[in-house]
Amino acid sequence: MPAHRQLAGIVGVPPLAVMKELNNPAITIVDLDEPQGRIDLESASPFLPRVYCGILRTVIANSLSLKPDIIYIDTGPGKCDCAIHTATVLEDILPDTQIVRCKNQDSADFGVSLCRTRMDLVEKMSAITSAVQDVNPLREHTPCQATAGFWGVPPRDFSLLSLFPDTTHIYGWTRCMENKTPDNMSMESHYNPDIPTVFFAQSFCAKTALARHLAARHPHGLYLDCDVTAGNSAKAKIQAFLELSGV
Amino acid sequence: MLLADFGTSYCKLLDTSSGEPPRLIPTREFDRSIQVDIATGHNGKRYAQQYVNELTALARGGLSLIQESSFTLLDCGSRDIKYVIYEDGKIKDMGWNAECGASMGFTIELLERYYTLDFTKLEVPKTSFSITCGVLGMSHIFDAVITGESEAEAVAKFVKGIAINAYNFAKRPQNLYLSGGLCDNPLFIGSFPCSVVSLGRFVLLEGLQPNAR
Numbered sequence: 001m002p003a004h005r006q007l008a009g010i011v012g013v014p015p016l017a018v019m020k021e022l023n024n025p026a027i028t029i030v031d032l033d034e035p036q037g038r039i040d041l042e043s044a045s046p047f048l049p050r051v052y053c054g055i056l057r058t059v060i061a062n063s064l065s066l067k068p069d070i071i072y073i074d075t076g077p078g079k080c081d082c083a084i085h086t087a088t089v090l091e092d093i094l095p096d097t098q099i100v101r102c103k104n105q106d107s108a109d110f111g112v113s114l115c116r117t118r119m120d121l122v123e124k125m126s127a128i129t130s131a132v133q134d135v136n137p138l139r140e141h142t143p144c145q146a147t148a149g150f151w152g153v154p155p156r157d158f159s160l161l162s163l164f165p166d167t168t169h170i171y172g173w174t175r176c177m178e179n180k181t182p183d184n185m186s187m188e189s190h191y192n193p194d195i196p197t198v199f200f201a202q203s204f205c206a207k208t209a210l211a212r213h214l215a216a217r218h219p220h221g222l223y224l225d226c227d228v229t230a231g232n233s234a235k236a237k238i239q240a241f242l243e244l245s246g247v
Numbered sequence: 248m249l250l251a252d253f254g255t256s257y258c259k260l261l262d263t264s265s266g267e268p269p270r271l272i273p274t275r276e277f278d279r280s281i282q283v284d285i286a287t288g289h290n291g292k293r294y295a296q297q298y299v300n301e302l303t304a305l306a307r308g309g310l311s312l313i314q315e316s317s318f319t320l321l322d323c324g325s326r327d328i329k330y331v332i333y334e335d336g337k338i339k340d341m342g343w344n345a346e347c348g349a350s351m352g353f354t355i356e357l358l359e360r361y362y363t364l365d366f367t368k369l370e371v372p373k374t375s376f377s378i379t380c381g382v383l384g385m386s387h388i389f390d391a392v393i394t395g396e397s398e399a400e401a402v403a404k405f406v407k408g409i410a411i412n413a414y415n416f417a418k419r420p421q422n423l424y425l426s427g428g429l430c431d432n433p434l435f436i437g438s439f440p441c442s443v444v445s446l447g448r449f450v451l452l453e454g455l456q457p458n459a460r
Binding site: 219220222223232233236237239240241243244245 | 289300301302303306307327329331337338339340341342343344
């Protein structure tokens with residue numbers, strides 16, 4: 001272990017065994033999927049196309065700026081194919097950083113009580129993404145009656161979540177994330193047909209196909225994709241959909 | 248109560264107490280000191296006490312004017328296109344394209360003036376250009392004119408391309424209700440590969456009425 005505090009980046013949800021290793025006072029964990037302060041996303045453009053998943057562009061921009069000592073990147077079915085190529089790019093542009101490709105196929109359920117509890121949706125999403133770093137059993141939250149649904153990954157821009165009521169239940173990959181089973185297709189495909197649900201995916205992400213497919217099957221679903229930031233039209237769609245659905 | 252739909256090219260105003268029909272004012276001539284009670288449209292927040300989202304106004308306008316429980320309503324404005332789909336009385340889908348499908352209406356208006364055309368006299372062409380947005384699509388016109396096609400034919404193919412793009416965006420319905428300024432353009436309406444019912448320019452204003460009551 002080096003004398004300085006080691007910086008470990010994570011991409012996606014690394015396996016629990018990896019997270020247990022990283023839960024060490026000498027290691028600072030940084031979630032590279034999320035914007036980390038004022039890091040210019042354009043710094044990723046020489047290495048990834050601009051028309052690419054906004055989250056993986058964020059990973060590259062964060063990595064270039066923070067230069068972690070080590071990066072654990074999930075390149076398995078619990079993340080996406082694009083992460084495989086992003087790992088290759090990281091290996092090339094950060095020769096001093098150790099890039100560790102992992103495949104999280106954990107199947108032990110940690111529970112999804114945050115997804116079902118009454119809480120401001122931005123706070124709820126932040127709590128779920130933060131919990132990735134926590135290896136202990138999560139605190140149980142009281143479930144609430146759902147009035148709306150949000151299906152998908154944690155968006156690059158959390159501001160779109162502020163339009164939802166605090167009784168919104170979370171579905172899709174975010175639910176798998178809370179459960180610490182990111183490769184759980186059955187859980188990812190689950191939705192509640194009785195509540196109006198927004199099926200969200202990042203633009204240019206392979207999950208757009210699943211989001212559109214499920215939105216079409218849902219009796220009251222709306223498909224939505226956004227790139228880096230949620231524009232006025234995306235926010236207007238959410239607002240109108242919820243309002244016209246009586247939420 | 249004064250209601251307004253602040254569009255990019257035209258503002259539509261309705262004074263609900265006057266009994267008069269709505270007024271149409273070119274946006275560049277609109278008195279910017281005026282404040283209205285309820286507004287929609289992309290400039291609406293600046294001039295109104297209460298603002299209603301454009302998609303909400305479109306949907307409510309459609310619900311008021313269309314006597315069916317399942318319908319697709321598409322609004323083609325100067326700057327953007329948007330649609331709502333209702334199925335059995337419930338909102339099923341909606342879309343708002345302000346980027347890739349941008350400036351379609353405005354470009355059609357510009358072309359009519361630049362080439363001094365009359366869209367009521369142009370025939371719907373058999374073929375069209377593949378258009379994704381008004382600005383990028385114009386190069387097709389220039390290319391066609393250079394290779395000997397008449398300006399009128401080239402613009403008509405452009406307009407048809409825009410109509411087909413809007414039709415695809417609205418998920419290719421069999422019957423389409425249309426709102427917005429392009430309702431007055433017979434070439435545009437005739438270019439859709441489905442039946443079209445024009446509802447005119449004031450659907451969004453109609454959609455503000457529930458907020459006024």
